[in-house]
Amino acid sequence: MKIGIHGLTSCYGCQLSMAVVKRILDVSEKFDIKYFYMLSSAGKIEHVDVAFVEGSVSTDEDEKELRMIRENADVLVAIGSCAIHGGVQSILFSEGIGYEEAFKTVYGDKKMDYNGRIAQPLDKFVKVDYRLPGCPPEEEEIMYYLATFAIGSWPEEKDYPVCAECRRAGNPCILIEKGEPCLGPVTVAGCDARCIKYGIPCIGCRGPVSDVSWFDSLAMSFRDRGMDKEYVKKRMAIFASRYEGLNEMIDKIYGD
Ligand code: SF4
Ligand code: SF4
Ligand code: SF4
Secondary structure, three states: OEEEEEEOEOOOHHHHHHHOOHHHHHHHOOOEEEEEOOOOOOOOOOOEEEEEEEOEEEEHHHHHHHHHHHHOEEEEEEEHHHHHHOOHHHHHHHHOOOHHHHHHHHHOOOOOOOOEEEEEOHHHOOOOOEEEOOOOOOHHHHHHHHHHHHOOOOOOOOOOEHHHHHHHOOOOOHHHHHOOOOOHHHEEOOOOOHHHHOOOOOOOOOOEOOOHHHOOHHHHOOHHHOOOHHHHHHHHHHHHOOOOOHHHHHHHHHOO
């Protein structure tokens, strides 16, 4: 099976996670890696069965490359919060700050030889077949996606929140017991509640959970714990400001 691993504007953390999967040898013989931008700049875009794309569309060049990848891939997988939701770099969108203003604040009157824009997720431009969430994705999930493609199957995306894994791990609930601003109830599972294990509230790095039916009393207790609507929205927007269902999700929690 031919695969390609590609990075648009990003920190390259997702590609790094793919490059250091410890059990990669278990599945690697199934794959012919046609390009992997982090490891080799020599690869050019060619037809692959599955293209993994990290990063957000933040320049005209990103958009051009993404369209070329899509034209040459049977299946396209968006990897990580940048590719799925625009990522941290798209936060300016929710703050209502335009690209020109942001550019001037950081670079003053300097000129750049690319045309930038506020970051957008891949599905604003092309069809995305699967999403591999995380910032970056977990090794187990990367293995799961690779293994399912290797056997000619397809991955199932999780539709339940971090709370499910947190409760299963037997962690005390720091939202209920300590009033910590934990976004576990509205964040898609898969990290095994990593931060909560260390007593740190979830900040939603994996992005919003897709199936609203999983909202439960934990999410609805945000208000009782002093987290108002704007506060929750602002925190969710750190990683997912471009998520179109964000307002609907927050309204549902607050019963509006
Ligand atoms: S999702 Fe996170 S780790 Fe992956 S490229 Fe974006 S910022 Fe980096
Ligand atoms: S709200 Fe946070 S601490 Fe409580 S169960 Fe959910 S993930 Fe765990
Ligand atoms: S607990 Fe939340 S912030 Fe921490 S890794 Fe999981 S999704 Fe990300």
